[in-house]
Amino acid sequence: xxxxxxxxxxxxxxxxxxxxxxxxxxxxxxxxxxxxxxxxxxxxxxxxxxxxxxxxxxxxxxxxxxxxxxxxxxxxxxxxxxxxxxxxxxxxxxxxxxxxxxxxxxxxxxxxxxxxxxxxxxxxxxxxxxxxxxxxxxxxxxxxxxxxxxxxxxxxxxxxxxxxxxxxxxxxxxxxxxxxxxxxxxxxxxxxxxxxxxxxxxxxxxxxxxxxxxxxxxxxxxxxxxxxxxxxxxxxxxxxxxxxxxxxxxxx
Amino acid sequence: xxxxxxxxxxxxxxxxxxxxxxxxxxxxxxxxxxxxxxxxxxxxxxxxxxxxxxxxxxxxxxxxxxxxxxxxxxxxxxxxxxxxxxxxxxxxxxxxxxxxxxxxxxxxxxxxxxxxxxxxxxxxxxxxxxxxxxxxxxxxxxxxxxxxxxxxxxxxxxxxxxxxxxxxxxxxxxxxxxxxxxxxxxxxxxxxxxxxxxxxxxxxxxxxxxxxxxxxxxxxxxxxxxxxxxxxxxxxxxxxxxxxxxxxxxxx
DNA sequence: GGACTTTATGTTAAAATTTATCATGGAACG
DNA sequence: CGTTCCATGATAAATTTTAACATAAAGTCC
Numbered sequence: 001x002x003x004x005x006x007x008x009x010x011x012x013x014x015x016x017x018x019x020x021x022x023x024x025x026x027x028x029x030x031x032x033x034x035x036x037x038x039x040x041x042x043x044x045x046x047x048x049x050x051x052x053x054x055x056x057x058x059x060x061x062x063x064x065x066x067x068x069x070x071x072x073x074x075x076x077x078x079x080x081x082x083x084x085x086x087x088x089x090x091x092x093x094x095x096x097x098x099x100x101x102x103x104x105x106x107x108x109x110x111x112x113x114x115x116x117x118x119x120x121x122x123x124x125x126x127x128x129x130x131x132x133x134x135x136x137x138x139x140x141x142x143x144x145x146x147x148x149x150x151x152x153x154x155x156x157x158x159x160x161x162x163x164x165x166x167x168x169x170x171x172x173x174x175x176x177x178x179x180x181x182x183x184x185x186x187x188x189x190x191x192x193x194x195x196x197x198x199x200x201x202x203x204x205x206x207x208x209x210x211x212x213x214x215x216x217x218x219x220x221x222x223x224x225x226x227x228x229x230x231x232x233x234x235x236x237x238x239x240x241x242x243x244x245x246x247x248x249x250x251x252x
Numbered sequence: 253x254x255x256x257x258x259x260x261x262x263x264x265x266x267x268x269x270x271x272x273x274x275x276x277x278x279x280x281x282x283x284x285x286x287x288x289x290x291x292x293x294x295x296x297x298x299x300x301x302x303x304x305x306x307x308x309x310x311x312x313x314x315x316x317x318x319x320x321x322x323x324x325x326x327x328x329x330x331x332x333x334x335x336x337x338x339x340x341x342x343x344x345x346x347x348x349x350x351x352x353x354x355x356x357x358x359x360x361x362x363x364x365x366x367x368x369x370x371x372x373x374x375x376x377x378x379x380x381x382x383x384x385x386x387x388x389x390x391x392x393x394x395x396x397x398x399x400x401x402x403x404x405x406x407x408x409x410x411x412x413x414x415x416x417x418x419x420x421x422x423x424x425x426x427x428x429x430x431x432x433x434x435x436x437x438x439x440x441x442x443x444x445x446x447x448x449x450x451x452x453x454x455x456x457x458x459x460x461x462x463x464x465x466x467x468x469x470x471x472x473x474x475x476x477x478x479x480x481x482x483x484x485x486x487x488x489x490x491x492x493x494x495x496x497x498x499x500x501x502x503x504x
Numbered sequence: 505g506g507a508c509t510t511t512a513t514g515t516t517a518a519a520a521t522t523t524a525t526c527a528t529g530g531a532a533c534g
Numbered sequence: 535c536g537t538t539c540c541a542t543g544a545t546a547a548a549t550t551t552t553a554a555c556a557t558a559a560a561g562t563c564c
Contacts (some may be wrong), residue, residue, distance in 0.1 A: 001512090002511090002512065020403045021465050021550085024256055031513075032513070032514050032515080033514095034513075034514065034515080035512080035513055035514075037551075037552090038512090038513085046291075050302060050309070051304060051305065052302060052303060053303065053304070053521080053522070053549090053551090054304070054549085054550075055306050057563070058301070061528090088421050109274050125380055125381050125384070125393065126381065127378050128377055128398050129377050129378065129381075129403060130398045131398075132377070133400075135400075135514095138397070139397070139398040140395070140396065140398065140405075140407075141377065141393065141396060141397075141398050141405045142395045142399050143392070143393050143394045143395025143396070143405070143413060144392065144393060144395070145392050145393075146380050146383070146384050146391040146392065146393050147383075148387075150393075151381060151384055153392075153393045153395070155392075157412065157413060159417070160409065161409060161413050164409070196468070243342055244266070245390060253541090254540095254542095275519085283542075283543090284542070284544080285543095285545050286542075286543060286544080287541080287542055289522075289523090290541090290542085303522095305520090305521070305522090305550080305551070306520090306521075340563075463550065
């Protein structure tokens, strides 16, 4: 049907980056050019493609050419992060109240999250915008000074915010991890916030892609025993995994 | 010469996101459309813009979080709002500390603002992201529940934030205005925030495009005499203007 | 099941935009 | 100076997009 065809077109465009109407016509010989045009129009409305003269291109394709500091980051280790985000999304039940940080992995989680009844606290500007798209998700943004490199906020006043709020789950990620130094990040104020979130939550889930392993950043905000679940990718070393499992921490 | 013009076009496109050839023609009345076309072609070759039917768009624009809901709104009365934003931008001096709301007009102001040493408080997610692009601007995001229709936050705790901060200027806009009901908006909590910002600031500048005139929204947050400067467009009725000027309020 | 409405699609003509081509003027250069 | 090169402008031709209407298919409601 219509929707199937539209999805197929979107997929093709994501794959090829750019297609002319002629090429699309070849791919879909059983419908008219006008129909394909209308499909492209709809996809454009949905913000997934950009129509250009002669055809259309995938938004993702354009994003690859990126020069911005934040978007650059999002292209690194994308596949692992998406897989981690998908795993994390599968752990979140309806009616849950949770905290998410503002990192790129959290951004993918925000995208993967189904539109369920949830209440989410976050300090990520981009994360908040992404979540705001979902009708059933209630989003609360934590205020504070905006950090330009990762578009998230942090503030000494955050505690005041947390005082009147409750959440069961903190899903956070780290910029670096070693067994000795634990989970660390690059800003004191960010570390403070994450510590607070961790303390406030009943459980802490850590998303960590394996590229972070062996790195050390200035501020540690959690050690191995502070977390409840570690969500990582297939390249996570077995010997490290043992370190977690022997402390009854689930690694997935 | 040629290169200068091309750079200017690129800059404009980064600011506005998207321009039609007609709009470009207005901006550059001394060259022909064909020349502008050739400039766009060259910029496309350089990978800095994407040409679309009718004009071109900035690559940066596409890289923004996809499918923003407020993009719908941003297409209405765009030209007036940009002009108002430009006027407002010209009023802001270096080293100023100010509050900006999260509306679409504020969004244009954020884009028009030069990269000067400023400290800006805002409750707009998109505004904060836009401002974070500027190296010299220090941005503080106000936290709170995210309102999905306009991507801004509001919270009863905002007062706590304001208590420890100072700003000279509040640049805000309203959803509706009549002489009797003053400046109003659609959410109580938003009205509260704007009132607070107004009270905190030494001066209040109101950005109001003329399409808002005669409309009434549920919550009034300011009356004529509460503001210091009214920034509006050329369609602002003369009789209303008199109402402001007789109270020594600058209308521009 | 039949009459109705809605939705998706195709066809064609009209409108708009882009490309191609050639002509002009001025700057650069010997 | 004369020549060459480049940027620009004007116009016509080609292409693409939009708009309008017609038709077929799919639901929907008694």
